[in-house]
Amino acid sequence: MIENQITLETIFQNIKDTKRLPIIFVGSGITKRYTDKKYSWEELLKRCIEEYDDNPTNKYKWYRQKIKNEYGIEENDSYQMYKYLGTLIENDFNLSYYEGKIRGLSVPEEEENPLKYFIKELLQTYKIDEKMCQEIEELKKLKDKMVTVITTNYDTFLEDHIFVNHKRLIKQKMFVDSELGTLFKIHGCVSEPSSIVLTHKDYENFNKKSKVLSAKVISLFAENPVIFMGYSITDENIRNFLKDIYTCLENEEEYRAFENRLIIIEYEKGIQNPIVGSHSIYFDGVQIKLTKITLEDFTLLYKEMGKLEDIVELKEIQRLRNLVYQIVYDYNGEAKKVINLLDDEEYDGNEVALHHKLYLIIEDRCA
Template identity: 30%
Template sequence: MTLEEVVAKFNTTPFLFAGSGITRRYYGLPDWIGLLTYFAQKVKRDQFAFQYYENKVKEMDNVDKLPEIAGYIEKDFNEEWFKNSHEIRTESQEVQDAVANGVSPFKAEIAAYISSLSVVKSEYKDEVKKLLKIAKNNISGVITTNYDCFFEKLFEGYKAFIGQDELVFSQLQGIAEIYKIHGSVNFPDSIVINQADYQLFRDKGKYLAAKLMTIFMEYPIIFMGYSISDPNIQGILGDIVECLPPEKVEALKKRFVFVDYQSDYTDCEVSTHSLVIKGKVIEMTKVVLSDFGILYDVLSIKKAAFPVKLLRRFKDELYTFALTQQPGPTMQVAALDDGRIDENMLALSIGLASTGVYGLARAVNSEQWYRNIILHDSVYSSDMLLEYVYPELAKQNSWKLPVWYYIKNSDFRSKLAENKAPHSYDEIVSEASIKRNKTAIAGRTAMEIWTDEKDNMFKAIRLLGFLPEDKIDVDQYEQILEMIFEENANILSSLEAPNRSNLNRMIRIFDYFRYGPNKKTP
């Protein structure tokens, strides 16, 4: 059997069940032992720091030792963090804000550390582009135990659910969704890493299994980035198969594909594999390969009729209508007593109405508005965006939306937009903010700041949002913004609020000087 034949038999587009091997590959992130070793050495400043903590759990029987080790490291790390011994704290404002709100310093620093390393390695950019290409129509969703935001950045329009509680207590649509069952760096307190976290996770395992049951029974599941004996997989599958009668377990055989990475393979090998979990045999297809691009190419065969993010939106609005009897922003519903249709039928219209503008005011969010100024990728014209989107969206954003780009490229005259647009630099950046950042900027140009600080992009974009007006070079801002969005077109939707605000400010500066009344021409 070939991989093409396996995918051809899928009844629908698959879910990916992704483990740490995926972002170790693409981001170069450490594995669990590597992560704990890094933080143990920050506490002990010794090459044998991890072994010190490993020795503490040496005599423990019948326990998963890594969560226990993590708990010991966390206790010592937090004590040292509050003392700030050896300058163990990072300068990250996000970390300090998280700790101020009650998050463990250990988890807050782990989130910052992983985020700082989350850049695609150059040798895998082509492979990642293949994954990006199939995200729109060929993948139904993602389940992952990874903390990083690799999939959120790559899969535009997918909704992320963080942690068990959000998964269990949310209405899932089962399409264009990302289930981060061990937490996310965007919410450090959600990270599952120590023994107490894992015990809580196991205590609620049956609830999670029940929630995921529909996904496992309706979609093919491709496990990737895991060892086939990974306890995370074993535990979750164990909870699920416990709830299934034998004939349903048999049905999983056609749905489960396990990707086994082997570095010495030039092609791929397909075979069957059996796994015994809680006394039940689960058969699955095993695919051995080293180049994940082979998998992504083959997955392009199975394509959804519509982009999956639109399918999710349709399902979500239909579900909401069933509960509330109120149609959503892009759905019109004809009443059952409407004389134009049969009395036993319900007529639905989903999408923009024949006028082309129904629901448009709520169809574009601020991230899309900002991004379009750099990428020019909106499907709507500047005329439509100014007339139908700007009034409501600008109001929601305290009238701080960049708008000169749209004014320049529109025949529609919006007096509101022209009045609310910034007419001077200090309407975007206050003099007080410039003074506060003067020492850190140290007289550097925009490109010098980017070159010096780009390994810490969050710091770079913060400083670039506070340059004095006479230091603004609009060409340099354009180059930097294009590099940022070329790396991740969906970066605005994946950033936490403070970093997103800083990047937004950069775009407002660029918009003002490139397209505004005092524009600086190339």
């Protein structure tokens, strides 16, 4: 892909041509952009340290040095570094809380982890950045145009304001109905502090229990366009998903098709007109190419995304899908059957009914 030979318009026309709506993968950059909770991962950890140490910046550097010395973690291995940082900070924070050194925090008895409860208290309330209201309004228009939203964010901005019709599922819980209309929070949520993935142990447990999740996400990535926003693709889970898909491909045509479905949105101050180009990531001997869109103002991006073909209201499709599942899996011998409402003369109003062609259309439009 040669830079500037492709535009936002052609990117989203290509997505329309696939006849599949995109999956969107959302990172912390979106919460930072639109709310007053402007924490990167490092900034969040330092904010936690601030509760029990007078010099959080130096303490953070001390932790990093300790991890390098004791665990042999390289400075640039951010994924492993953050896991051990979370572990050390959790230990010191919780000990400090139980020693009475952290004032202003009252953890309920049923909560087992003071640090995770503090993160809940810190992130569960926020204010919208008023300067970004126009962008947020454009983003809201996409609420029914993203099949699945996957996020590593703990906060609730997405479900509160944007994807309000999506069903929120947290961590390793199965997609109860289908991936359609799902907001999947793979690293936990402040609504359930114990679900937050923060420490080395949390990540190990997550990896052990995430086989079904991995298979589901790999399937979604393999079949649908994927848009990464507010995210740098440094998380090992995401890299593994991409690598697992990539290693299953068999020829150059499949490689190109997969890479053309991957789009990353990158903010850069001062970029008035969107710049579209290619971007490569390298890990474990694998190179994966993506389309990169660089811009400062996301309004044009959201407007182009808004031109994607509308689908029926997500809640209505979910209701119909659940109805089909209820019929198909009802083994109680009740008087239910699937009928064709257009020409079934035997219908007497007592059966649950759904036109079989409608069900096929739902599957085709939303797979």
